Amino acid sequence: MRTSGAPLLTVEDLRVTFPTRTGEVQAVRGVSFSLGKERLGIVGESGSGKSQTGRAIMGLTPSHAKITARKLAFGGHDLLTMRKAERRGLRGRQVAMILQDPKYSLNPVMTIGRQIVETLKTHEKVSTSEAKQRALAMLEAVQIRDPQRVFDLYPHEVSGGMGQRAMIAMMLVCGPDLLIADEPTSALDVTVQLEVLGILDKLVSERGMGLIFISHDLRLVSSFCDRVLVMYAGRIVEELPSADLANAQHPYTRGLLNCLPTIGSDRHPLPVLDRKPEWAL
Amino acid sequence: MTSALSIRDMVVTYDEFKALNRVNLDVGQGESFGIVGESGSGKSTLLRAVAGLASFEEGTLTVNGRAYSGRSRDKQFYRTVQMVFQDPYGSLHPRQTVDRLLLEPLVIHGFTDVEPRITRALDEVGLGAGFRFRYSHQLSGGQRQRIAIARALILEPKILLLDEPTSALDASIQAEILNLLEQARRDRNLTFVMVSHDLGVISHMCERLAVMKGGEVVETVPAKALEKREFSADYTRQLLVASEGFRRG
Ligand SMILES: Nc1ncnc2c1ncn2[C@@H]1O[C@H](COP(=O)(O)OP(=O)(O)OP(=O)(O)O)[C@@H](O)[C@H]1O
Ligand SMILES: Nc1ncnc2c1ncn2[C@@H]1O[C@H](COP(=O)(O)OP(=O)(O)OP(=O)(O)O)[C@@H](O)[C@H]1O
Ligand SMILES: [Mg+2]
Ligand SMILES: [Mg+2]
Numbered sequence: 001m002r003t004s005g006a007p008l009l010t011v012e013d014l015r016v017t018f019p020t021r022t023g024e025v026q027a028v029r030g031v032s033f034s035l036g037k038e039r040l041g042i043v044g045e046s047g048s049g050k051s052q053t054g055r056a057i058m059g060l061t062p063s064h065a066k067i068t069a070r071k072l073a074f075g076g077h078d079l080l081t082m083r084k085a086e087r088r089g090l091r092g093r094q095v096a097m098i099l100q101d102p103k104y105s106l107n108p109v110m111t112i113g114r115q116i117v118e119t120l121k122t123h124e125k126v127s128t129s130e131a132k133q134r135a136l137a138m139l140e141a142v143q144i145r146d147p148q149r150v151f152d153l154y155p156h157e158v159s160g161g162m163g164q165r166a167m168i169a170m171m172l173v174c175g176p177d178l179l180i181a182d183e184p185t186s187a188l189d190v191t192v193q194l195e196v197l198g199i200l201d202k203l204v205s206e207r208g209m210g211l212i213f214i215s216h217d218l219r220l221v222s223s224f225c226d227r228v229l230v231m232y233a234g235r236i237v238e239e240l241p242s243a244d245l246a247n248a249q250h251p252y253t254r255g256l257l258n259c260l261p262t263i264g265s266d267r268h269p270l271p272v273l274d275r276k277p278e279w280a281l
Numbered sequence: 282m283t284s285a286l287s288i289r290d291m292v293v294t295y296d297e298f299k300a301l302n303r304v305n306l307d308v309g310q311g312e313s314f315g316i317v318g319e320s321g322s323g324k325s326t327l328l329r330a331v332a333g334l335a336s337f338e339e340g341t342l343t344v345n346g347r348a349y350s351g352r353s354r355d356k357q358f359y360r361t362v363q364m365v366f367q368d369p370y371g372s373l374h375p376r377q378t379v380d381r382l383l384l385e386p387l388v389i390h391g392f393t394d395v396e397p398r399i400t401r402a403l404d405e406v407g408l409g410a411g412f413r414f415r416y417s418h419q420l421s422g423g424q425r426q427r428i429a430i431a432r433a434l435i436l437e438p439k440i441l442l443l444d445e446p447t448s449a450l451d452a453s454i455q456a457e458i459l460n461l462l463e464q465a466r467r468d469r470n471l472t473f474v475m476v477s478h479d480l481g482v483i484s485h486m487c488e489r490l491a492v493m494k495g496g497e498v499v500e501t502v503p504a505k506a507l508e509k510r511e512f513s514a515d516y517t518r519q520l521l522v523a524s525e526g527f528r529r530g
Contacts, residue, residue, distance in 0.1 A: 045451040046422050145321070149298070157295070160367065160445075161320025186448055189319045189478035190523035191516075197527050216451035223526030259456035261485035263524070264508040269460035270485070273453040 044231030113151030291340035318493030367445035423454035
């Protein structure tokens with residue numbers, strides 16, 4: 001499902017480079033894509049540049065790294081020339097990112113509920129009691145069984161999956177137009193995972209949100225997203241409509257699909273990837 | 282079948298909240314046993330209570346014939362049982378070298394032949410001697426998980442408790458780690474208790490599995506039952522349907 005009209009997000013020739021003692025690390029090497037009101041998946045192995053692509057769009061690249069692009073635009077905004085304060089205003093309210101590790105993105109000394117309330121209050125004029133109501137409703141929406149109890153817990157007092165959902169609730173409470181979800185469901189069991197995806201799905205279809213879904217779970221991505229970008233060593237090596245994932249051409253994509261254990265298939269040891277140097281060219 | 286691990290009516294509470302509510306479990310010697318269940322159902326709490334990282338107020342725990350209670354575990358316990366956590370970033374101290382990380386358990390348990398043991402441990406998890414003096418923050422997620430496994434294996438335990446050992450890793454690294462764990466299990470005749478939310482992983486690695494919900498074990502079935510869909514708990518069915526991917530509806 002491609003949407004008509006101007007894209008929500010345009011990325012052209014994005015590059016992210018880190019200077020290190022042993023030379024430059026090119027984390028992202030010329031990534032281009034555009035996004036409408038759709039679900040775009042980004043898959044690829046660890047270190048392939050998925051998170052750094054998302055962070056560059058958000059303006060969350062570490063300050064010592066160098067970012068270049070021919071174009072990086074969100075709605076009518078040129079993100080490359082935008083002032084820092086403006087960019088901050090955009091973040092949280094119009095564009096939001098669910099970070100990969102909820103443990104590092106939640107404040108350890110503040111209760112979960114308080115963090116969601118504070119987020120809401122920084123971006124909207126709401127009373128504390130209304131903010132609390134909306135925070136509880138959001139916790140319920142992400143399928144937290146006992147929102148009242150979890151509201152008052154600190155991050156170390158909740159399970160891995162609950163922390164991840166708290167993070168999702170915090171990012172969704174302001175209703176962003178673009179959401180970048182970086183491995184948002186990797187700590188969730190499959191049934192809750194599907195419920196959370198259902199919420200994201202509704203936001204795309206009913207509210208017209210654009211969604212970038214970063215994951216290493218190919219099966220999940222192909223069943224959920226409209227199209228998929230496959231990244232390897234900082235580049236997009238293949239772009240596919242999700243339905244065609246099984247017919248992927250690139251040996252890397254095919255290798256990734258082949259090494260998943262499945263119910264009923266008896267393959268011991270599992271096949272592993274034989275990485276070819278030419279994939280990284 | 283003699284039990285490697287036997288749990289009777291185990292209860293763990295946090296304040297008023299019952300995280301484990303009378304859990305019973307028997308894992309045989311040399312068996313690979315899976316635990317699945319929804320988020321917050323108590324899977325990690327169960328492994329932590331066995332390892333002595335969480336205290337259980339009621340019930341009994343027997344490991345290789347020895348009884349343990351509360352949080353106290355003797356040295357013998359850690360020679361028998363080791364745990365590998367989900368998060369390859371959080372579970373190893375970032376400012377320690379691989380060498381230190383592997384040396385520490387050996388020193389605590391009074392081993393003197395540390396050199397050959399460290400070399401062998403690194404070799405076993407497929408990391409060369411070149412990794413020995415790296416800091417753990419200089420390793421990739423998959424490499425860290427290998428070190429965490431090497432550290433668990435270095436004391437030659439009989440039982441490994443694995444809490445989502447591959448869920449933070451991508452498919453290709455996951456396959457490598459699962460192969461490594463299977464090899465180690467074969468070579469050393471290990472018993473596994475493995476938590477995962479991926480039924481594909483559980484069915485690949487385990488002979489039996491328990492399904493948890495709300496702090497209780499609702500069902501224990503052979504892994505083959507997943508293939509034939511022979512199970513009774515509704516939740517198991519939901520898990521199976523969910524593992525087939527997202528359905529718009
Ligand atoms: N601060 C940094 N300094 C140097 N290199 C970095 C830094 N941050 C990231 N990198 C490198 O950038 C590359 C891309 O990292 P990124 O986090 O985008 O990977 P990813 O695809 O999200 O992987 P994962 O699936 O493990 O999350 C990696 O090689 C990584 O080592
Ligand atoms: N230190 C703590 N204080 C209060 N409650 C806790 C604490 N640790 C765990 N709990 C609660 O115990 C329950 C079970 O948590 P546990 O971590 O065992 O879940 P899990 O099955 O491993 O979930 P996940 O799949 O999300 O990792 C959760 O409701 C959690 O909030
Ligand atoms: Mg990442
Ligand atoms: Mg857990």
